[in-house]
Amino acid sequence: MPREVRERQMCDAAVRVFARRGYSAASMDEIAELAGASKPLVYLYLNSKEDLFGTCIRREAEVLLAAVRAAARPEDPAERRLWNGLRAFFAHTAEHPEGWAVLSRQARSHGEPFAGVVAELREGVVDVIVGLIEEAAAVAPDAPPLDGREASGLAYALVGAAESLADRAIGAHGPDGLGGGAVPSAREAAETLMNVAWVGLENLVSGRRWPAVREVPSGG
């Protein structure tokens, strides 16, 4: 069997074990067994549990980003790019719940270099959304100058909202972290987010704001 195929099988097994046991408790014995390989071969190919974890995180981040990028085609207008990108994000995370669990729960809490991969993935997605907002602002009639801080705040809010809905869809908010059960479809999750995101984006671009901001006393 070619080495790439073997390595992919080992990574598949490792993602499942990391998602279920957590990084610290995951054992190379279990990963090797699940991959149908000997433990020495896993070490020979992927070096160490730490390296294997890093390889898994980078792979899961790359395939997720590739799925979103393929759906958000540059020739489409911003609104359709966001809608298609969101559906691809929720479909991919629902189809790869263990990969998403590793990115969402494990990668951020075990220091560098793992947290950096996820931070980079998130920054990449935030940049894409800021680009959508700028594009929407550029074509909006009579739009006031775009406030970069507001645009980036909205982008971070959307990314967090999408992460939370993806966690919910794989049952990750439940105590066992990989629950399943009756959860919204990818389309439903994308609709929920478009209902707030696109309206928020249109408001931002047109200069409309939540009205009470100016009514409440300042400070705090």
Next chain:
Amino acid sequence: MPREVRERQMCDAAVRVFARRGYSAASMDEIAELAGASKPLVYLYLNSKEDLFGTCIRREAEVLLAAVRAAARPEDPAERRLWNGLRAFFAHTAEHPEGWAVLSRQARSHGEPFAGVVAELREGVVDVIVGLIEEAAAVAPDAPPLDGREASGLAYALVGAAESLADRAIGAHGPDGLGGGAVPSAREAAETLMNVAWVGLENLVSGRRWPAVREVPSGG
């Protein structure tokens, strides 16, 4: 010194060390030294690193929830409750960045019973937001019947957006996880969220939806 005071000092020290090193790498030696206590006394009072971690997580979750609850006073209308609750959330997490880092990054990835405490905290906040939505729906004129799935989807989206903005405010999206730097104020973060949240909530209650949902082909 009374035992409660000593235990509080130990917890304060533990939260700092867990936030900076992560749960696995945190050492009881460092925690004891930072607390100005002997290691045997830390073990006598708080039993084990695992128990100490659990105590810290429960304490940080309780004080955060208490701060939000105190700000979102039941006698206020839903809109003001959300605004005040959000400002309290962002102010508290910005003032206690290490407590927030432990809740947001560490608690979810080290299995039970820790993940359960955070899941319970999140469910508690989601329930509060669903309550706000129901209240807003009850007073809205000509509102169609509220869809419970949509309300809960919006609540999860808001909670995720708030978590992401709180992470950003403490610099947690950066590679070192406790960055600092130029970040939005609590008030700015709350405004960002009200701009999308309240509009989203009003749309949900009034039955308005992102228009393109009905235009795009179904499936997916």
